[in-house]
Amino acid sequence: MDTPHICQSVQPLNSAAVTQVKGNDIKLVKNKEKKSEHLNVFVVLHSHVDAGWLNTFDEYYNASEKPVRDIMNNVVNSLRRHQKLKFIWSEASFLEKWWTEANQTYREYFKKLVKEGRLEISTGSWVMADEATPYFWESIENIIVGNQYIQEILNITPTTAWSVDPFGHGLMMPYLLTLSGMTKMVIGRIHYNIKNILRQNHQLHFRWAQLWDSDFHWMPFVNVLPKGYYTVSDACGVNNFICCQFDVATSARSYCRERAKVNTCQEIAIYGERMADQYRSLQTFYNSDSVLVAAGDDFAYSYSSDLEIVYQVQFGTIKDYFDSLRNSSHMINSPILTGDFFPYTDSPYNDTSLWTGFYNHRAYFKRFVRIVQSELRLMDFISVAVAMHPKNDTNIARRNLALSLHHDAITGTSKRYVMDDYTSKLRASLQTILMEQERLLNSESDNNNNNNSFLRVIISNSLKLKGMQLTHRTLTFANGIKRYGIQIVNQKGLLTTELIKLNITNCSVIAKHRGEALTIQLVQFPQETDLFEVTIIKLIYNDGSVNTTFGLNFNKIVDQGGAYIMVAQFPFQDIDNSESMPRVVRGPVYSSIWKRLSDNLAYSLTVINSTDNSARAIQVDVFTDVVSMPGYTFFMNLNTKIENKQKFYTDVNGMYLIQRKYHKTIALEANIYPMTTQAMIEDESLRCSIVAAQSTGVTSTSGTVLLMVDREIYLDDGKGLNSFEAGQSYPSHLKYRIIFESKLHTSDQNDDVLLGTENKTFSRDDSKHNTIYHSQLVQKNLEELLYPAAVFFSANVNLTKFAHSSIALPPLPDNIQLVTARYITQKKVLISLRWLPYDCTERIYLNKTTDMMSKPTETLKTKLAFQNLIRQFFTSLHGSIYESNLSGTKIGDRIITPQSMPLYFVQPLHIVSFIIIKDNA
Template sequence: MGLSVWLLLGVGLLGTPVAGCGYESCPATKPGMLNVHLIPHTHNDVGWLKTVDQYFYGERNDIQHAGVQYILDSVIPQLQADPTKRFIYVEVAFFYRWWRLQTESMQQVVKQLVSEGRLEFINGGWCMNDEAAAHYNSVIDQMTLGLRFLQETFGECGRPRAAWHIDPFGHSREQASLFAQMGFDGFFFGRLDYQDKASRKQLREMEQIWRASASLEPPSADLFTGVLPNGYNPPPSLCWDQFCSDNPIVDDVSSENNVDSMVAYFLEVAAAQAKHYRTNHIVMTMGSDFQYENANLWYKNMDKLIKHVNARQLNGSHVHVLYSTPTCYLQELNRANLSWSLKYDDFFPYADGPHQFWTGYFTSRPAFKRYERLSNNFLQVCNQLEALAGPVGRKGPYGEGDSSVLRRAMAVAQHHDAVSGTEKQHVANDYAKRLAAGWDACQVVVSNALASIGGSKENFVYCNHLNISVCPLTESSHTFMVIVYNPLGRRVSWNVRLPVNEALYLVTDPDGQTVPSEVVPVSNFTWQVRRGRGDATHELIFQASAPALGYSTYTVSKTARGTLRSKLAKRIQEQARPRADAWSSREIRNEHVRVLFSPQTGLLKEIQNLDKDIALPVSQNFFWYNASIGDVDSTQTSGAYIFRPNRSEPIRMAGGARTYLVKNKLVQEVYQNFSSWCSQVVRLYAGQAYVELEWTVGPIPIDDGLGKEIISRFETPLQTDGRFYTDANGREILERRRDYRATWNLSQTEPVAGNYYPVNSRIYIKNKTFQLTVLTDRSQGGSSLADGSLELMVHRRLLYDDSRGVGEPLLEPGVYGDGLVVRGRHLIFLDTVESSADRHRLQAEREFMAPQLVLAPGGGPPFHPGQPSLKQFSALTQELPPSLHLLTLAPWEPSSVLIRLEHQFERGESANGSQPLSLDLLHLFSSFTITSIQEMNLGANQQRAAMSRLKWRPATGAVRHPVAPPLDPLRITLEPMEIRTFVATIQRQGAAKL
């Protein structure tokens, strides 16, 4: 009987029945001995020095020798040959590709190995995502994508029990919270600050409980967390991959026999490691980047190591070595029944040496970081419309569309060398290309869905360059439609800006009523950036309103006077050219905010909140840090990963700015020109309760031979006691203290870089009365280096590699090859401490889930003969309250959808916003009827009622383990920061059924 048949019958080589997967499959350990768990693993970056395709197929080995398909091809036969061997695999993006290329017989072999727990999936995401620059929405999506594939392919045995982030460059508290809510029993990682690690080793706190939420009731967000001893590499001299130069174990009778010395060395290493851990179990990661292409090398030497070390037990040794997995190691730690210390903060910033802070990647590749953020916005729109429209979204009048293309591209983009900005330039180009292909596929879905719901087959147009005022349809058409789709669960108002070539337009809403509109000249800043792309001379501005989870259609038409184009357009444009004396009052204001500027410098001077009758002197300017090229203290340079300025004080961009004012009934804008490569618009729309700063930076000059890291700095008289606040992946807020770490006594060696933290959506400073909050439109590095001061790094261009593997400087060429130009927005709120959360929480949600504009010339035929055109639509029977967010609405199966509801306030953060909320989920949607519903864990790969995590005992305080109450879809209650996930079987009705 062949080997594969034995495996398929569920019988091991020795005829012993297979125990099962997960914890049931774990090998026996020996009480009273030091058990050393060898974990055979490979770390496969989903793009870094090579593209995803190049890594999988083994192309471009001149860059890096790596071929993921060969790793899996090599490991499987080793596992087949010996039932004691184990292997873990992590990156589902690669495994999914490999799996689809296999024969049915090989797939059956792999399924059997998984069912026996010998091939075990750890983590289970599409990639091993970054934890600094990734937004929680995208993290959840990429984890769901990978976990769903494993669940559908391997069933319960494919469900990972342990999270495994061995390579990300610092670790987020929110990431741990999400892992806990996904049902993971523990979390292992490899990188942490060198000072932190030294302290933990001394205190034997390399493993502890991470209390990852200040809002969720323990242990909902508690996660047992372990620091691996050697990063994710094997102990020194014990690497047996084809890329390694360590000696193999020679155990024949020849004169080169080295068994005694190798065993003695191993026992010494194990004993030294055990001193820093609390149980009689330790772990060794046997593998590294793209290893195991020739798995025989590894397993042959590990077999010998296990054999000869364990043989010493006959001579009194108390060390037992075994093949294991993170899951089995975790189980032994749990069985030890110890009490574990608690951690409440996060693991940022990460440094691997005194002058080597990995805080530059918080900002690296800022244009891609923005593209990733916009792509998530569009993916949620695509998901929602496909769920609402049903099969016609995937196959309709505009062809076949597939939201999974963008879903997979977005999942790849979360990799810790993707959105982080730490990849080679050609790889960054590939990530962007993948997102662009996803946009194309989703545009078909959105077009099909809008046509079916709206009843009209329009020629839909997607203008993706509106940030530089380019859109051929609006620039040339006399009449066109603007469909404003709102992905939020409550009505929003949004200021629409469209490039046009006339001065007068009429805008009407879905009811045919005239909407106030204005036309302003395209700024000199935009003319300079777009370099001949598009020829719009003006921008049309109007405020649109769209219902909850729905759309409104606006009609724009040129007026008769508007056809007399050139003279009036030219006159308006000339009147708006920069003139230092163009405005005398030096202020802009609306009904909520007043902004004052210095007459001498043209810089921001003061912000007033007119609703609260409060004012705060606020100055803002641009500065840059010159990047270090090494000095007497260290040869470390600034690069894609590392931020290291050559001095603590940045260089001021300019003492002032040349300014001019554009003002009308809808918007007031102060244009500030700081230099030939740095400008900004300070903007107030009518009804807007915040100040908008639209900055344009680049190409950063490098003619002086110095790399530069550009910051926007705000300075106030607030006494902030060295404290400032940043979000964690767009969710909960963490307090930061300058030159301080909660876990150990910090020896600060880099006063700037060592105080930088990731800012995914907002940063603020406050005293007892006032709070100044800045919202970002992408991930950026930020800090407060002096009381009352706040800064964000917006762009960086560097001339040297930082020696962390990428092998090239962060020198992005941009569209024209002379350097990258980046445009972005900061939103500034001045408020009282008590009421600030209500504003910045809700505005951050609006920005992240912004309305999607879809344009059309109009006049399209009916979707079905006689079907009326629907100019306004909402998929909800009622709006969601402000505190409640529809995080996910996505197709799941042909007749089911995935729904996530989120309470987006923290406990005690807001008097009104932090209250528990209840809603009727069964009757929430108008486009379909929910016929049955299941509540799932956050990753949607296990029913919530079946979720039973390992219980850990904290050193302080008792923890209750409440049982989840029975699901009542008529009354879904959410506590602050809670996310609840449902798979609902639906029956479509109304327009969306067509």
């Protein structure tokens, strides 16, 4: 089933909701009115508790009205009283707050209910995260933090997933959840017309496959809620006016002309038949004898009487529901869908009310989340490298980062003061993380009798959030300080060449590495005459070049949408201050040009003065301050000569690329897709990639890439935030890189430039799923943006001891990505790795000496080299190696010899996880 074509036959939808179905010849016919004599109805009680939105996370828990504390108490009390009552809970964040203050008796009640299967923990991540904007590492961390806590207190690992409120669903979560052990999931918000088509063809059950997974290894079974929401009035059947009658809880929010009454036998018969008819109406949407009915609402069941009123209905959990389908031919024969559900709209009118504004809304917060993520990952990397568990207070920092992934946090769709609360929590977490980095690094120095005390260097304008800025550390040559030792930590797991920048107060400096003088460049800050920026580069290589031209310009458009929705009003308005003279910086290391376009926008372009691959990328830094320009969305336009014919690629949360298409017949906002880290256009001879250090929205017409940069909104789009609360985007420092790559002609390509394994291969051209991975050069630039080399300094270091000091893990093969390296307990380290199938159709990357697994025809030499690097990496961790799931909650068989590790890389792009139990455990 090719859903884009199906959708366009109804009306020209621009939601690539389903790009392909394999393994089934599905005929789309008018919905069958199939009714069996017996229908299994599983009414799933739930309470949707936002971890911040109109109130802060803490306020929601302690609120005077509908507090989450009361909801959890009511659930435990009612389930104890009524044995047939069941309930599901999805987020670990509120559970942790309740568990912390609950007495031992209530904890035992809770454990007993979970053990009996009457209280199901579904998903169990820290929060119900957004799926459009987080980088996949952040989403993995959200799962790990939540699932590790669930295992700690309940000794279980969730097997089902419940994600009913994110604004569109993507390909990342079904894959990550499957790797974590959750093979069945319920989702809610998908494009109105896409859902209608699936309903008409009874396909609201399907198996969701990855675009690259040709063998369908990682394919959860999915149940889509039948209508727009997860409430009683919207989910029990086709008629809201009847369904609302059964929303009888005291905390019910729905408006209804009447409520069900069951005081007499006659009333029971009348309302019972109405309810049964609505349940039967759902059956044909799923073509199944079992249906799931969501019964809940935002902060539902906060009154003690709520569950007492509804307990007489027959209830189930998500697990109960999927268990009823497990052995049926329906589950086995369900269609296989690939693709995602972006953009999302809850409107039947295709090009209105598109939820694409949040892709870029409050850009400062999206950037800040990515900064904290990088620093947390660095802290974990150092802790594993020095074999020391981080202090317990870093758990709060982890949880605050996970909290920021909530679908009303990273999206920027909460009230102003709630966004400030998220930011404050992240800032405190960042300070904790930086202090722990220093502690771990200095503990290693102490172990080596180094006696050098290192401090973290932070140079970033992007941390100026609402008047808050981290301490700006400058290397001052005074008070007897004659030299500084600079410790550089690379957390990427591969060798890299990067610019290192420091602020100094003396222009007469020499930089050396093991006695060898390094090339440096001094740049004086214009308004601080005593402050210089020094940039160091160590390695220089020779290579070819790309000959092309491009243009970069900025504009804005009137946006009558809100925090969630974009409503663009043409025309675009150019932003260019011709009176502002650009500032040019030239030197032996890099050259850059700075341009102030307006009071709201400035940017710089930087290139490395080298002939190696580090010079292939153009660094773009954009500085925004748009709070004084309400009602506008700002764009960056990259204009090229590439003839991409309206086709372009965006990334699936940084995991791989998926093809999109610009449709001229629908609105601009309907053509915008989430860009978590990358967008790309190409033709037969040239490719242009843009990688970003923060998420945004993107689209492309022929030869042009349009990126949302920032927006300031003052209107109410009717989705929950009023006109005052929707705006206020603080100043941002946004980072991008542009990479042009010449493509090999077909005659120049090797026959084995494929994505595949030793036994089975597939190429870009013979697959129809329109997905690719980028080159090694693009991967290098992306990781440098996401995980820049960290700099620590120490004054008057002991040169003899310092020369042999370093913090690192052995490098991995170039195409094995270090995804996760962190302690999960005092003695257990979780390692996750991913095989990257670099696209070798680009002329500038043909590094056959280091690319050890991109081709199925491996030589014995490359196999041995690969095995040796893997062996060295795992041997350095000093422990026993075991198979693991993604979240580290399930430990499998022990791996006796590291030499067998390559056997676990069975598919390109697949993530494999291991637990290391330290030898001194």
